[in-house]
Amino acid sequence: MPNQAINEPDSSLKLKSLYEGFRDAGTIRALAARINSAAQNLSEPLYIMEVCGGHTHTIMKYGLLGLIPDNVKFIHGPGCPVCVMPKERIDQAIALAKMDDVILLTLGDMIRVPGSKGSLAQARASGADVRPLYDPLDALAIARDNPDKTVVFFAIGFETSTPMTAVLLQQAEHAALPNLLFHINHVLVPPAIDAVMAEPATKVNAFIGPAHVSVISGAKIYRRAADVHHTPVVVSGFEPVDVMESILRLVELKNLTESVVDVQYSRAVSEEGNLTAQALVDEYFEVRDSFRWRGLGPIPQSALKLKGKYAHRDAEIHFGGRLPVQEIDDHKACQCGDILRGLANPMDCKVFGRGCTPQTPLGSCMVSSEGACNAYYRYHGVQHVD
Amino acid sequence: MSTNSIQLAHGGGGLEMNKLIRNLFFKAFDNCILRNEEDAALLNLQGPTAFTTDSFTVSPLFFAGGDIGKLAIAGTVNDLAMMGAEPQYLSLGVIIEEGFPMASLETIVASMASELKKCGAKIVCGDTKVVPKGCADGLFLNTTGVGRIVKPGLSAKRLMPGDAILVSGDIGRHGAAILMAREGLELESGLVSDCATLWGAVEQLLVHPFDIHAMRDATRGGLSAVLNEWAAASDVMIEVDEAAVPVSDEVKGLCELYGFEATDLANEGTFVMALPAAQADGALEVLKRFGHCENAVIIGRVGESPAGRVILHTPWGSNRYLDLPAGELLPRIC
Amino acid sequence: MCLSVPSEVVALHDDEQAITVDTLGVRRKVSRHLLSDEIQIGDYVLIHIGFAMNKIDKEDALESLKLYKEIVEKLEAENHAQSSHQ
Numbered sequence: 001m002p003n004q005a006i007n008e009p010d011s012s013l014k015l016k017s018l019y020e021g022f023r024d025a026g027t028i029r030a031l032a033a034r035i036n037s038a039a040q041n042l043s044e045p046l047y048i049m050e051v052c053g054g055h056t057h058t059i060m061k062y063g064l065l066g067l068i069p070d071n072v073k074f075i076h077g078p079g080c081p082v083c084v085m086p087k088e089r090i091d092q093a094i095a096l097a098k099m100d101d102v103i104l105l106t107l108g109d110m111i112r113v114p115g116s117k118g119s120l121a122q123a124r125a126s127g128a129d130v131r132p133l134y135d136p137l138d139a140l141a142i143a144r145d146n147p148d149k150t151v152v153f154f155a156i157g158f159e160t161s162t163p164m165t166a167v168l169l170q171q172a173e174h175a176a177l178p179n180l181l182f183h184i185n186h187v188l189v190p191p192a193i194d195a196v197m198a199e200p201a202t203k204v205n206a207f208i209g210p211a212h213v214s215v216i217s218g219a220k221i222y223r224r225a226a227d228v229h230h231t232p233v234v235v236s237g238f239e240p241v242d243v244m245e246s247i248l249r250l251v252e253l254k255n256l257t258e259s260v261v262d263v264q265y266s267r268a269v270s271e272e273g274n275l276t277a278q279a280l281v282d283e284y285f286e287v288r289d290s291f292r293w294r295g296l297g298p299i300p301q302s303a304l305k306l307k308g309k310y311a312h313r314d315a316e317i318h319f320g321g322r323l324p325v326q327e328i329d330d331h332k333a334c335q336c337g338d339i340l341r342g343l344a345n346p347m348d349c350k351v352f353g354r355g356c357t358p359q360t361p362l363g364s365c366m367v368s369s370e371g372a373c374n375a376y377y378r379y380h381g382v383q384h385v386d
Numbered sequence: 387m388s389t390n391s392i393q394l395a396h397g398g399g400g401l402e403m404n405k406l407i408r409n410l411f412f413k414a415f416d417n418c419i420l421r422n423e424e425d426a427a428l429l430n431l432q433g434p435t436a437f438t439t440d441s442f443t444v445s446p447l448f449f450a451g452g453d454i455g456k457l458a459i460a461g462t463v464n465d466l467a468m469m470g471a472e473p474q475y476l477s478l479g480v481i482i483e484e485g486f487p488m489a490s491l492e493t494i495v496a497s498m499a500s501e502l503k504k505c506g507a508k509i510v511c512g513d514t515k516v517v518p519k520g521c522a523d524g525l526f527l528n529t530t531g532v533g534r535i536v537k538p539g540l541s542a543k544r545l546m547p548g549d550a551i552l553v554s555g556d557i558g559r560h561g562a563a564i565l566m567a568r569e570g571l572e573l574e575s576g577l578v579s580d581c582a583t584l585w586g587a588v589e590q591l592l593v594h595p596f597d598i599h600a601m602r603d604a605t606r607g608g609l610s611a612v613l614n615e616w617a618a619a620s621d622v623m624i625e626v627d628e629a630a631v632p633v634s635d636e637v638k639g640l641c642e643l644y645g646f647e648a649t650d651l652a653n654e655g656t657f658v659m660a661l662p663a664a665q666a667d668g669a670l671e672v673l674k675r676f677g678h679c680e681n682a683v684i685i686g687r688v689g690e691s692p693a694g695r696v697i698l699h700t701p702w703g704s705n706r707y708l709d710l711p712a713g714e715l716l717p718r719i720c
Numbered sequence: 721m722c723l724s725v726p727s728e729v730v731a732l733h734d735d736e737q738a739i740t741v742d743t744l745g746v747r748r749k750v751s752r753h754l755l756s757d758e759i760q761i762g763d764y765v766l767i768h769i770g771f772a773m774n775k776i777d778k779e780d781a782l783e784s785l786k787l788y789k790e791i792v793e794k795l796e797a798e799n800h801a802q803s804s805h806q
Contacts, residue, residue: 012782013764013778013781013782013785015726015727015728015742015744015764016744017781017785018726018764018776018781019638019642019726019744021781021784021785021788022784024788024792025629025700025701025702026702026792027788027791027792028702029702029703029792029795030788030791030792030794030795031791032702033795034791034795060706061706062700062702062704062706063700063704063705063706064704065704066703066704066705067702067703067704107769108645134571134644134769134770135750135769135770135771136769136770137751137770138770160724160768160773161768161769163754163771164754164768164769164770164771167751167753167754167771170753211724212724212766212768212773215724215766215773215774216773238724240702241788245784245788266777266780266784267776267777267778267780267781267784268766268774268776268777274754274756274773274774275756276753276754276755276756277754277773280753280754378707378709379706379707566746571748572748572749573746573747573748574746574747574748575745575746575747576745577745577746634745635744635745636744636745636746638744639742639743639744639745639746640743640746642725642743642744643725643743643746643748643767
């Protein structure tokens with residue numbers, strides 16, 4: 001296998017620098033100093049929502065909350081696709097998995113998330129054929145190797161992961177694999193931002209825009225947040241230096257009272273995004289009238305479904321009458337909805353850490369490592385230890 | 387066909403089983419206690435003795451840097467060594483799935499024999515069962531071991547504020563190598579498991595008068611699990627300098643790809659040690675010079691509060707808890 | 721939202737629309753169905769669930785790193801000036 005990199009003019013950038021340079025301790029300290037000094041000029045506290053669970057993860061994993069001043073606060077948004085999946089959709093996946101002739105495929109930690117009666121992992125333990133995939137294209141071989149079974153890909157994720165499902169569908173069509181079906185749960189970021197801002201009492205007055213959603217969709221999808229909601233948006237990379245630089249930019253934009261879309265993650269994000277990916281998504285998907293988000297409730301036009309001409313691939317249609325459709329709300333005491341809108345803090349919730357823990361999540365914010373409550377449960381209260 | 391793969395008859399107690407035991411196991415593990423072929427091995431144990439058991443169900447059975455056989459010896463021998471005991475006698479239970487290739491079994495047995503040589507322990511009794519196809523995943527092994535305590539008093543409960551925390555090498559390599567070898571991932575790298583017998587390194591440490599409080603091999607659950615178990619058992623706080631924890635590039639790469647934490651990945655030849663900070667440099671030197679633990683390093687220290695918690699210090703002055711890994715090790719997709 | 725990691729392109733497999741990438745010493749084959757740019761060995765790409773999502777702009781990354789270096793140096797100079805005043 002040829003594997004030596006050829007010499008090229010800009011080869012002075014080492015791959016390692018893309019990791020280490022953006023995790024550099026000195027840079028993080030220097031940016032923290034700048035944020036602390038710039039934040040002294042803020043006329044009101046800055047409530048930054050990081051829409052994306054990847055940023056929540058970075059903020060918590062790298063302990064960034066301990067480095068920023070008190071008047072810069074974070075509200076952890078609804079951007080974890082595993083967390084926002086309503087229980088009835090998981091119940092449908094479990095119902096599919098329990099059918100005799102069905103193999104259910106999904107990505108990574110989705111299998112841990114509980115529906116109304118347990119998780120896909122528990123269904124697997126009781127005999128259902130559930131297989132977590134590392135790579136959606138592995139579904140092709142599974143469908144090919146099991147011609148007498150119906151293989152259902154339980155597709156989840158935001159704009160980042162939708163094009164991958166589209167490629168899988170394209171390949172299934174090309175290979176004429178009739179037994180590969182799709183249960184589509186792809187959701188969209190902009191309607192979620194609208195839902196958060198539709199709450200009159202919301203404190204959110206700045207956004208950190210998702211990194212990899214924006215790689216696909218381009219920075220253009222945040223225009224509305226800046227123009228209509230008058231909040232500055234900085235599209236940020238996932239490394240701690242990226243996030244610190246984005247916080248600094250938001251503080252500076254707020255000081256200038258500018259509501260614009262700024263791209264910190266310019267090494268990967270353009271205004272227009274990945275057009276090849278967008279074209280593929282447009283070929284196979286269309287917007288649903290409404291989708292119920294766990295924690296936030298129904299949001300109009302916030303998710304995708306397969307287009308009519310691919311109905312033969314749609315598990316929701318194929319298994320129509322056999323899937324449970326009853327909507328299932330979270331535990332009454334759960335305050336995820338308020339937490340996701342920035343109206344409450346995880347610590348305000350009565351069940352936080354008591355009835356609701358990462359092992360036994362009651363609400364959406366506790367279900368994955370990117371949920372606000374989960375992150376607080378694991379990391380909070382350690383910021384100032386001597 | 388019958389000579390190429392394991393048949394149910396190989397576990398039937400008759401001629402085939404007898405042949406398998408004599409030609410394969412006795413030959414590889416040859417010693418006079420085993421050769422006695424009594425119902426039980428007769429041992430002459432003296433003084434305080436450590437006693438441990440472990441079952442091995444690794445998939446895949448062969449991985450970069452080892453196989454289930456090497457693992458089954460190293461795992462049990464290491465558990466003894468971590469208690470300050472010299473590994474002496476082991477039992478071996480073998481559960482084989484019908485149809486298992488004879489050649490693979492021979493390779494695994496040879497690798498057990500070679501690992502035993504490194505610590506001087508002997509397999510003195512054993513048991514072989516063959517189960518019908520589909521009732522086991524290829525091969526399961528169990529080893530139980532006893533060893534003479536050379537240094538008494540090592541315990542997870544003995545950590546004290548002021549102790550230093552050392553690791554004997556870079557972490558996460560076994561877990562990463564297993565994931566790497568898993569079907570479906572199709573990854574390539576130069577990464578090899580750290581799977582190794584630790585008695586040699588421990589023996590060198592015990593020759594010196596260090597007041598070691600605790601040792602533990604960071605197997606399943608990785609470094610996070612050991613430190614959390616210790617913090618809870620000794621009711622102390624453990625703080626770790628994140629930048630000091632050695633992690634190889636390949637392990638970092640795998641963690642990046644799948645969203646794992648190196649501190650959660652299993653090790654099979656890397657251990658953690660707590661001893662008074664004043665002795666830490668001395669112990670480190672012994673480990674590096676005589677224990678072949680070139681990457682051994684001090685990663686943190688023991689404090690008082692919050693008791694039961696492990697705190698990670700980042701190089702930029704923030705802190706977070708290092709938690710026990712929970713659930714199945716699945717890639718984080720989002 | 722989703723985990724995605726910078727990796728180096730080390731081999732091209734045009735026939736199967738795939739590339740082999742290296743992530744800190746771990747190599748794997750990923751799909752290049754979503755790449756619109758021309759891809760060469762030595763390019764850096766972002767990988768997400770078995771797909772290359774796009775090319776990373778090396779110039780842009782270098783510029784950021786240069787800027788960070790300046791920020792750090794400036795802070796050090798300020799701290800130095802402060803401590804020598806006292």
